[in-house]
Amino acid sequence: MEKWILRNPKNDFEKMSRELGVSPLLCRIMVNRGITGPDSARSFLNPDMGALFDPRSMRDLEKGAAIIIDKIRLGKKIRIIGDYDVDGVVSTFILYTALERCGAKVDYAIPHRILDGYGINNTIIDKAREDLVDTIITCDNGISAGDQVKYARDAGITVVVTDHHEVPFIENENHERIHILPQADAVIDIKRPDCSYPFKLLCGAGVAFKFIQVLYEELDIPEAEYQDFYEFVAIATVCDVVDLTGENRIFVKKGLSMIGNTGNAGLKALMKQTGIWGKEIGVYHLGFIIGPCINASGRLDWAEKGLKLLLTREAEAAEKLAFELHQLNTERKNMTLAGVEETVAAIENSSLKEDKILVVYRPDVHESIAGIIAGKIREKYNVPAFIITDAETGVKGSGRSIEEYNMFEGLLECKELLTRFGGHPMAAGLSLERENLDLLRKRLNESAALTEEDLIPKVYIDARILLSHITIKLAEELALLEPYGKGNAKPLFAEKEITVSRAALLGSGRNVLKLRLEAAPGRHIDCIYFGSAADFDEYIAGKYGAVELEKLYKGIAEGIKLDIIFNIDINEYNGNRSVQLVMQHYR
Known part of the structure; x- marks a missing residue:
């Protein structure tokens, strides 16, 4: 049974309403999201490209840009090392397209999820x-690759890291x-403790975009040309599930306004x-249709297929790649459904269901969908969940958590059991x-508060609203x-x-429930x-009886009342x- 909590922020909503020219209710919702001052509220309601921060305030960004410009002028070979998820693919696309425009001798490599694993490795360096290759530039990875960066530099390769992940750390005796x-020639990461860049929630593509902004400025390439990347930054931002606040909100809002008329052959x-061409594109389409198709190549094939889709300029080649990616995503969805059921x-047939931290060993699960399955299990049981599967050496897996549990910190306490x-x-x-799997499960559960x-x-x-x-x-x-997403959820009212006076089932599968609610005497909504x-019917029948349920579907129900969140x-x-x-919860 879930717990319903009405947010009760303190603010003068009437005053805020007068200052902004919007309703007190809208002001209340913004305050619920931490937007309290009139200036921040105006910026939120009217996202403006002029509000983007100066990329030059990002530590090492100018240094990294200067290195790359020097390599371009010297005709040195540059290789981009990306990642296999949407953010990594889009980051690679942005850097490759931009560097090629700058006249660089550039190519790219994206690790294979299973053969290489995450990020830059010694095989890729060899x-x-x-x-x-003279210079490697990473995107969406590299910040935790200290040994690999040293290996590359010892081999005489220049390394520029662009990333957005947390910087690794050790704790001394005082905790x-x-x-x-990493000892790279330049390390560009908003999470660096010594980076003064004011917005810390960019995805990898956001950092890559900031990098090429400066690159274009230094090489006198018109600003209009880097604006073509906004729609791609929007895709990566939504798919990497970073908060849609601040600069991310600006990127997504701008990208959504452009993507419906995209000139990119692959995206089109x-x-x-x-089936979404010609429709008004929203966050849902980026996160649940476009993104998963690009992601599917990195899960079941090789992420370079998704990158090639974005890079291709030929309509026929683009159509072939789009078909293949769509098919891969359909296969991925079927595999995920079966994996979740199994x-x-x-869990139900074992002692696992008593655990506060689920560590589930499923050797037959394709490692590329372990994270998706972990997310579904987390949703079902509302506990942190790890799905572990067999790897070439040992086992590996992915976890998804709840707000009350810091999963990274939990693993940190068990780091001696982990190889990575x-x-x-x-x-x-x-x-x-x-052999450490059972001990990991035990330790995680014992240490979880x-x-x-x-x-x-x-x-x-x-x-609450009448x-x-x-x-x-x-x-x-x-x-x-709008746009809604992480950090700016669609408002919930109660x-x-x-x-409730009437119910009906809609849709081809008759699986959408439509209710008629009394809003006021003589007015319905x-x-x-x-x-x-089916669960709704069971609930109503249990509380009001089967006869009343039948009357509800005939539109003659009397006395059925519900509390609802919508x-x-x-x-x-x-x-x-x-x-x-749109009802989300009822009781």
């Missing part, structure tokens, strides 16, 4: 040396953290293949010997808060004791629900627009 930077072909069965690990508070990857209260799912409500106050005008005003209609949307049908609720 290949670069064989190919007479003070000493951060360890992918949008046509997935993992749930394994890294990540964030909410997600992590790890490798270890098979999670309480029963921590493990109760919590739903945070932005405001249904009679919900209008099309309010729904239109809420659109000012009301108690709502009378429609509400749809995409959750389990979003407010606009339904457009045959040119008509009406306000509509």
Whole structure:
């Protein structure tokens, strides 16, 4: 059973409303997201490219740009080392396209997820040396590759790191953290403790974009040319699940305004293949349609296929690659569905379900989808979850966490059991010997300070609102808060004791529930629900009886009341627009 929590921020919403010219309700929602002052609120409501920070304040960025410009002028061979996820692919695309425009002798390499693992490695460095590469520039990786960077530099290769991940550290006897930077020729990472760049939540593509901004400025390439990358930074920002606040919000808003008319042949072909070309593109399309298709090549094939899609200029080649990526993503979805079902069965039929930290060994799971399955298991049980599978040496896996548990810190306490690990508070990857797996599970659970209260799912409500106050005008005003995503969730509203007078099942599979709610005497408002209609029916029948459930579907129910949590949307049908609720939770 989840716990419903109404946010109760302190602020003078009436004054804020007058200053901004928006409703007090909109002001309340912004304050719920930490946007309290009028200036920050205006910036949030009107994201402006002019509000982007000066990239030159990023530590080592000018130094790194100067190195690359020098190598371009000397005709030295430069190789970009990216990563196999969407952020890594897009970062590589941005750097490669920009460096080629600057006249560089440049190519790229993206590690194979299974054969190479994450980030730059000695094999990739050896290949670069064989190919007479002078300079390596990393993107979306490199900050934790101290040994590999030293290996490259010892081989005479210049190394520029661009990354956005946490800087590795050790703790001294006083438990003070000493951060360890790779000894590259330039290390550009917003998470460096000595980096004064004011916004610390950029994805890897955001850092790469900032780098090429300075590169273009130094080489007198028109500003309009680097603006072509906004739509790609938007894709990477959404898919890397960084907070859609500050600069990220600006990038995504601008990118969404451009992507519907993209001039990129590969992106256009992918949008046509997935059936979204010609539609208004939103965050959902980036995160759940475009991104997963690009990601699928890095999961089940080689991420270079996704990169080639973005780089191709030929429509026929783009269509072929888009088809292949779409097919790979369909295969990935089927594998994930089967993997989740098998993992749930394994948990339910074992003592694992008693654990506060789930460490589930599934040797047959394809390692590329371990993280996706971990996320689904975390959602189902509301506990941190690791999915571990067999690797070429030992076992490896991915974890996804809940807000109350810092997964990276948890692994840090067990680091002597691991051969490799890294990540964030909410997600992590790890490798270890098979014989240490049970001990890892035991240690993680013993060291976790999670309480029963921590493990109760919590739903945070932005405001309680009378249904009679919900209008099309309010729904239109809420659109000012878009785009929604991590750090700026779609607002949730709630009301108690709502009378439900009718229910119906919609959709080709009759799996969408539509309810008619009484908003005021003589006025109704429609509400749809995409959750389990069968569970809803069981709940109503259990509380009000089977006869009342039957009457509900006939539109003659009496006395059925619910508390509900919902979003407010606009339904457009045959040119008509009406306000509509989307139910997320009920009781």
